[in-house]
Amino acid sequence: MEFIHLLSLGDQGWGDEMLRATMVTIMVSISAMCIGLFVSIFGTIAKLSKNRLIRAIGNTYTTVVRGIPELLVIYLLYFGFNNAVMSIANSLFGYNQYIELPVFLIAALAVGIISGAYSTEVIRGAFLVVPRGQIEAAKSVGMNKFLVFYRVLIPQVLRYALPGLGNVWQLTLKDTALIMVTGLVEIMRQAHIASGSTYSPFTFYMSAAILYLVLTTASSMALNSAENWANKGVKREKA
Amino acid sequence: MITALKIKNLTKSFGSLDVIKGISLTANQGDVICIIGSSGSGKSTLLRCINLLETPDSGDVWVNEELISMTKNKAGDPCPADYKQVDRIRTKLAMVFQDFNLWTHMTVLQNVIESPIHVQKISKQNAIDRGYDLLKKVGINEKAEQYPSSLSGGQQQRVAIARALAVNPDILLFDEPTSSLDPELVGEVLRVMKSLAKEGRTMIVVTHEMGFAKEVASKVVFLHEGLIEEQGEAKEVFNSPKSERLKQFLASNLEG
Amino acid sequence: MSIDGICISLPKEYLGLKVQLMCDSLPKLLLGIPLTIELVAISLSIGFVLAMCIALMRISGSRLLNIVSRSYVFYFRGTPLLVQIFLIYYGLAQFDLIKESFLWPFFREAYWCGILALTLNTGAYTAEIIRGGLQSVPHGQIESARSMGMSGILLYRRVILPIAFRQALPAYGNEMILMVKGTSLVSTITLMEITGIARHIIAKYWTPVEIFLIAGIIYLFINYLVTRIVRYAENRYTPYLQTNE
Numbered sequence: 221m222e223f224i225h226l227l228s229l230g231d232q233g234w235g236d237e238m239l240r241a242t243m244v245t246i247m248v249s250i251s252a253m254c255i256g257l258f259v260s261i262f263g264t265i266a267k268l269s270k271n272r273l274i275r276a277i278g279n280t281y282t283t284v285v286r287g288i289p290e291l292l293v294i295y296l297l298y299f300g301f302n303n304a305v306m307s308i309a310n311s312l313f314g315y316n317q318y319i320e321l322p323v324f325l326i327a328a329l330a331v332g333i334i335s336g337a338y339s340t341e342v343i344r345g346a347f348l349v350v351p352r353g354q355i356e357a358a359k360s361v362g363m364n365k366f367l368v369f370y371r372v373l374i375p376q377v378l379r380y381a382l383p384g385l386g387n388v389w390q391l392t393l394k395d396t397a398l399i400m401v402t403g404l405v406e407i408m409r410q411a412h413i414a415s416g417s418t419y420s421p422f423t424f425y426m427s428a429a430i431l432y433l434v435l436t437t438a439s440s441m442a443l444n445s446a447e448n449w450a451n452k453g454v455k456r457e458k459a
Numbered sequence: 460m461i462t463a464l465k466i467k468n469l470t471k472s473f474g475s476l477d478v479i480k481g482i483s484l485t486a487n488q489g490d491v492i493c494i495i496g497s498s499g500s501g502k503s504t505l506l507r508c509i510n511l512l513e514t515p516d517s518g519d520v521w522v523n524e525e526l527i528s529m530t531k532n533k534a535g536d537p538c539p540a541d542y543k544q545v546d547r548i549r550t551k552l553a554m555v556f557q558d559f560n561l562w563t564h565m566t567v568l569q570n571v572i573e574s575p576i577h578v579q580k581i582s583k584q585n586a587i588d589r590g591y592d593l594l595k596k597v598g599i600n601e602k603a604e605q606y607p608s609s610l611s612g613g614q615q616q617r618v619a620i621a622r623a624l625a626v627n628p629d630i631l632l633f634d635e636p637t638s639s640l641d642p643e644l645v646g647e648v649l650r651v652m653k654s655l656a657k658e659g660r661t662m663i664v665v666t667h668e669m670g671f672a673k674e675v676a677s678k679v680v681f682l683h684e685g686l687i688e689e690q691g692e693a694k695e696v697f698n699s700p701k702s703e704r705l706k707q708f709l710a711s712n713l714e715g
Numbered sequence: 716m717s718i719d720g721i722c723i724s725l726p727k728e729y730l731g732l733k734v735q736l737m738c739d740s741l742p743k744l745l746l747g748i749p750l751t752i753e754l755v756a757i758s759l760s761i762g763f764v765l766a767m768c769i770a771l772m773r774i775s776g777s778r779l780l781n782i783v784s785r786s787y788v789f790y791f792r793g794t795p796l797l798v799q800i801f802l803i804y805y806g807l808a809q810f811d812l813i814k815e816s817f818l819w820p821f822f823r824e825a826y827w828c829g830i831l832a833l834t835l836n837t838g839a840y841t842a843e844i845i846r847g848g849l850q851s852v853p854h855g856q857i858e859s860a861r862s863m864g865m866s867g868i869l870l871y872r873r874v875i876l877p878i879a880f881r882q883a884l885p886a887y888g889n890e891m892i893l894m895v896k897g898t899s900l901v902s903t904i905t906l907m908e909i910t911g912i913a914r915h916i917i918a919k920y921w922t923p924v925e926i927f928l929i930a931g932i933i934y935l936f937i938n939y940l941v942t943r944i945v946r947y948a949e950n951r952y953t954p955y956l957q958t959n960e
């Protein structure tokens with residue numbers, strides 16, 4: 221029963237640290253998902269654009285980010301952001317000390333950019349499956365472009381995109397494990413630290429695994445009820 | 460009397476395919492014009508050009524003697540000169556589609572009151588009251604709170620008609636409104652359409668229901684390969700068709 | 716190497732990136748490709764067989780087998796691959812029982828731990844893809860086969876499996892790409908595949924952006940090839956489901 225002692229709360233055990241790290245994981249995931257959704261608005265607009273250059277930019281973003289290992293993307297953005305900020309600071313202000321950006325911010329941005337590529341694909345897909353007739357019906361009763369978009373297209377796109385965005389959320393949640401390499405103390409990093417200093421790696425990696433399971437399961441339950449809510453009207457209701 | 464709709468020399472092609480090759484047509488107030496013709500003859504395209512769901516390549520359309528003004532975009536393709544005018548005119552020209560196209564994310568009532576509230580800016584309560592009246596008129600007021608997917612095809616199409624009527628249109632466009640319905644559901648939709656015709660509404664109806672055309676059409680237009688092959692009063696067209704093609708078409712379509 | 720020759724004409728630095736170093740490291744990074752491909756190929760093949768077993772357990776009708784397969788899929792899809800790798804490589808060493816057993820030579824090697832983790836991971840995702848493919852077979856198609864006297868293995872072999880396979884192909888293509896990307900994680904347990912070599916070079920010269928950029932391009936290229944192969948298979952086996960773009 222060694223592990224109960226190891227995982228207890230307070231000074232002796234690592235339980236409270238693990239829980240705090242879980243909060244960090246949740247916060248990074250939420251921030252990353254939001255950043256990703258924000259990015260995907262532009263990604264979708266770019267990929268559906270009539271302009272070839274803009275479309276190419278959108279396609280490059282999703283292809284490159286989805287074709288390179290997440291670990292590499294995180295490394296690249298982590299070091300890339302730091303380098304960029306340092307060289308800007310250097311050239312603008314002649315400041316040449318080492319600057320360390322807040323690691324939470326970089327982690328959220330890095331995972332957010334990955335998450336955004338997947339969200340872009342999902343939302344673009346959803347736009348394409350909204351039946352043409354839904355839009356034509358809106359035009360035929362005199363709705364202008366804005367109304368068609370806002371009253372008909374967006375609600376339908378969101379509904380078609382919801383399951384896919386749920387998957388992106390699960391992906392994002394799991395991808396945050398990789399940001400341990402940036403030194404941010406989330407679940408994985410905490411488990412790594414704890415197993416290093418207690419020589420009980422199994423206990424801590426298993427706890428980490430269970431924490432992720434709890435998070436993914438809770439999210440999928442929440443997502444299911446969100447889908448049921450959004451699908452009112454689509455499934456045949458019981459008469 | 461005002462002419463409700465006038466079309467002059469309308470043409471439309473998709474790529475190299477000329478679908479409408481120059482059609483002129485006039486509908487007076489209260490006319491019910493039925494457009495018949497074989498599949499691919501351009502009936503839907505003609506109807507969709509009238510409310511600009513397709514942009515005609517050339518030709519003019521007047522609605523209530525107001526010309527829809529067209530211009531050319533940067534690429535040199537024709538496009539509406541004033542989208543506000545298009546939106547306004549579209550509320551004068553409500554359309555009923557073959558596959559209903561009810562908005563799946565709104566209830567029956569919400570479908571009906573959507574445009575009155577958001578396009579025509581009628582107060583919500585007024586729109587709801589009118590919405591119920593219209594749903595009653597098409598015999599479906601009991602389903603107002605349900606979502607379209609829980610309705611039968613015939614019921615959905617009647618809701619679509621109520622939605623079209625809700626914008627108080629001067630002209631109703633129907634594109635094969637009964638073609639995707641099971642035979643036993645066709646009657647209920649035709650009944651609603653007949654009552655609208657009796658009220659004196661101006662209607663342009665693309666249909667394969669020859670019985671309906673015979674009974675209510677003030678004019679029947681037979682399209683063939685993008686041109687009007689023959690037109691006239693229903694009796695004339697059905698009882699003494701002149702063109703050989705129309706004769707063949709009627710022979711193969713007069714099921715009863 | 717001949718590649719050095721090309722680089723002579725290139726600037727030493729461009730946009731603040733050390734171009735010369737990028738060129739020099741390319742051949743070293745390319746040496747990581749065989750291991751990356753080996754890891755992908757082995758874990759995908761064993762993982763596929765495993766996935767078939769899991770999918771069969773799921774539809775076997777036995778409650779116990781059903782629960783086992785569900786839990787397996789639940790665990791491996793619900794946790795990050797990195798945790799799975801660490802648990803096997805670092806975690807198992809916590810138990811003396813394992814350290815003293817005949818399995819230890821196996822679990823001691825990062826290589827085998829990596830393959831095991833990747834295999835178990837892809838097995839779970841692939842099992843779901845297979846299940847999805849089987850479920851997507853329209854009921855009418857099965858009924859019409861039955862009405863012509865097909866049943867059992869014949870029904871599976873001639874109708875259900877071909878339809879399911881074609882339906883599942885795009886998803887499996889994605890899974891292959893996920894696996895290629897997944898192999899980069901075994902660099903964290905000392906394996907010298909592409910990412911491992913990249914980290915090794917970076918530790919020496921401290922030029923992370925340059926080296927990871929090159930490594931990223933290599934992965935992009937591998938994944939491009941994977942996509943082409945899957946596209947070819949799709950066009951070959953599902954000409955009726957057009958795949959544009």
Ligand SMILES: Nc1ncnc2c1ncn2[C@@H]1O[C@H](COP(=O)(O)OP(=O)(O)OP(=O)(O)O)[C@@H](O)[C@H]1O
Nearest residue numbers: 473476478496497498499500501502503504505635
């Ligand atoms: N958006 C489009 N792009 C390309 N071709 C089109 C388009 N819409 C229609 N067509 C073509 O134009 C021709 C006429 O089509 P239309 O839909 O007007 O025929 P229709 O008379 O309504 O036929 P149906 O009775 O089958 O509805 C057809 O050959 C069709 O393939």
Ligand SMILES: [Mg+2]
Nearest residue numbers: 502503504635
């Ligand atoms: Mg048509």
